[in-house]
Amino acid sequence: MSTQKLDVADDELSDLLHTLATGSEESRETAALALARWGAAAVEPLTAMLAEARADVRGWAARALAEVGGGGALPPLLACLADADPDVRACVALALGRIGKGAAAPALAARLADESAFVAGVVADALSMIGEPAVEALTGMLSHASPHVRLLSVRALGRIKSERAIAPLCGLLEDPSYLVRYYAQEALDALGVGMVFLAP
Numbered sequence: 711m712s713t714q715k716l717d718v719a720d721d722e723l724s725d726l727l728h729t730l731a732t733g734s735e736e737s738r739e740t741a742a743l744a745l746a747r748w749g750a751a752a753v754e755p756l757t758a759m760l761a762e763a764r765a766d767v768r769g770w771a772a773r774a775l776a777e778v779g780g781g782g783a784l785p786p787l788l789a790c791l792a793d794a795d796p797d798v799r800a801c802v803a804l805a806l807g808r809i810g811k812g813a814a815a816p817a818l819a820a821r822l823a824d825e826s827a828f829v830a831g832v833v834a835d836a837l838s839m840i841g842e843p844a845v846e847a848l849t850g851m852l853s854h855a856s857p858h859v860r861l862l863s864v865r866a867l868g869r870i871k872s873e874r875a876i877a878p879l880c881g882l883l884e885d886p887s888y889l890v891r892y893y894a895q896e897a898l899d900a901l902g903v904g905m906v907f908l909a910p
Contacts, residue, residue: 772805
């Protein structure tokens with residue numbers, strides 16, 4: 711009897727994976743949500759889908775892994791942060807943000823310099839979702855040569871509102887970029903630091 715139940719379960723998992731790969735947008739979303747209850751059992755087939763030739767399949771595999779969650783989903787997602795397709799990179803970043811593990815923060819922070827501004831913005835959102843465990847990785851990007859990277863880092867830190875970011879943010883009040891200075895001050899205001907740290 712238990713073997714029969716296992717076969718039925720395997721068939722259901724296969725059906726969900728097939729829908730995820732070939733269905734309509736609505737049915738794919740439903741399948742991604744349904745795959746959550748399979749937990750670790752879904753990680754291996756979803757990881758295999760991350761290697762598919764079609765970018766949309768890779769993106770939906772990342773979406774489903776976000777629902778599955780757990781530590782087992784991190785390695786395959788982290789390996790796809792450099793996917794050739796920017797939409798897939800964005801899906802992967804968002805998945806890592808939804809899972810919310812601090813271990814993903816350093817690799818995500820490195821993608822703040824992604825060649826796609828859209829991906830970089832999603833990465834910043836993902837780091838904000840991770841929250842406090844992402845603070846160290848974000849503060850490490852505040853000295854990046856790119857003003858855009860510094861700006862995304864500052865805005866993410868502003869959303870996290872961690873007291874650990876106060877000193878690094880104060881260091882940006884004389885940044886060459888007006889926008890970086892502006893959002894650094896805004897983040898400090900949100901932390902209750904106020905104008906006292908402004909340079910005369």
